[in-house]
Amino acid sequence: MRDALSLLDQAIAHGNGEVLQQTVAEMLGTIDSKEVAGIVQALINHDAADLLHQVERLATHGVVFSAILAELVSVFHQLAIAQAVPDVLDEDDESLLALAGALTAEDVQLYYQIALMGQKDLPLAPDPRAGFEMILLRMYAFQPDASEPSPSSSAPKRTLPVVNSKKKQPPESRVAPAVKQQPASSVTEVAVKPRNELAWDDVVSQLPLSGLSQQLASHSVFVEKDGSAIKLMLSSTHAHLGSDKIRQRLQEALGQFYGEAVRVSLVIGQVASDTPAKKQQTQEKQALDEALREMENDPHVIAMKQAFNAELDPKSIKLLPKSCK
Structure with missing residues (x-):
């Protein structure tokens, strides 16, 4: 109780007579997951300058860098869980939802491992900030090249031929050509073509979506609409977005958009055309x-x-x- 009263007195003095969450956090040097979201976003953008800027921003608040690193480990842990079991993540947490959709599972595992091992290295650094910056730069340096394909999984590979650009057809021609059926063991080829009345990115922009369901729509491309059945192609690097619950939310939004009940199916593979x-x-x-x-x-x-x-x-x-x- 004595320690609590002492901390309360310090908080009152630090806040000029007011006890606010932000001023108390600054006094204690604590942070939450939202404070490190900028660091993760800089890693996603592969922006070293912004990465160091985020460190400078946190340093001005007098934070403890070992605490920041521990919070970073916690954030990567939450992202890994969200990608493996997307339904456990709260839809209201927009920042984590966006990060989970922007990172591949391989990236999250790599960053988690570097941050976890960095906790052992940080006390050995001559300066805590310098040690923390080196850990982040290690993540930056080991980021997989975007031009290289992601590691293959045990599932059969699906390739997608490049689509030749064509002029849009009249509005009444609504349904794209059907997907050619092939044996399950062979390579799946899907001719992705834009909708005739509205391009898929225009449709996505009008859907009342947020969080992971919005990420699913944004990282998919339109394949075809056959009656009430809608087929989408989802990149293998974002396959974690294709859970039943997330697909169901997208399906409901598309049903509202078309004014009829629809069924959405997903094909996982290599997307050749640009996603929204x-x-x-x-x-x-x-x-x-x-x-x-x-x-x-x-x-x-x-x-x-x-x-x-x-x-x-x-x-x-x-x-x-x-x-x-």
């Missing part, structure tokens, strides 16, 4: 490149660069959320 998530990433990169060009050509920015012998940091340019536009 991939298209969004491309659009965001193009928007950032355009914003950078505009900033570099802005007369005020040019004047400040000349006056102060300054340089424009491309990493400092961020896109505004859609709600702020």
Whole structure:
């Protein structure tokens, strides 16, 4: 009780007479999973500069880096469970849901192992912050090359031929060509073609989805709609999103969109065409490149660069959320 009263007095003094969660956390140097979400996102983006920026941001709060590392281990543990058994993750936790959908299971296992072993190395570092940064840079350095295929599983491989670009057909031609049936032991080939009335990414943008069900829709491509049956292709790297519960939520949303009961089936394999998530990433990169060009050509920015012998940091340019536009 005496220790508790002492901590309470310190919290009151630290908060200038107010006891708030944020000020108490800063005083104790504690953090929650949301504080390390930026670190995980920087790893997903393979952005070393942003990774070190996240460390700087946490350091300004006076946090204990061993505690940050322990929380990072906990976050990767939650992500691994969410990918193996997606139904256990709370739909309301949007940040963890997004991270679980953006990382492969192999990435999560790799990062967890590096963070876990880093807890043994951190006390040996001459400076806790430097040791923590080296652990993160180790994760960054060992990140699998995106151009290399993911490790194969025991399931038969499914390949997808590249789709030739064609003009959209009239609206009444709604159903894409049927998938060619092949023996289960042979390679599955699916000709992925866009819908005629609305592209799949346009459909996804209108669905009332969030969390893992939204990730499932964003990482899938449309194959065909045969009556009330809808077939989607899901990348093997995001196969953990294809659980029955998540698929059911997507199925209900598509039923509302079409105004009829539908059945959604998933084919796991190599996706040759761009998913809505991939298209969004491309659009965001193009928007950032355009914003950078505009900033570099802005007369005020040019004047400040000349006056102060300054340089424009491309990493400092961020896109505004859609709600702020």
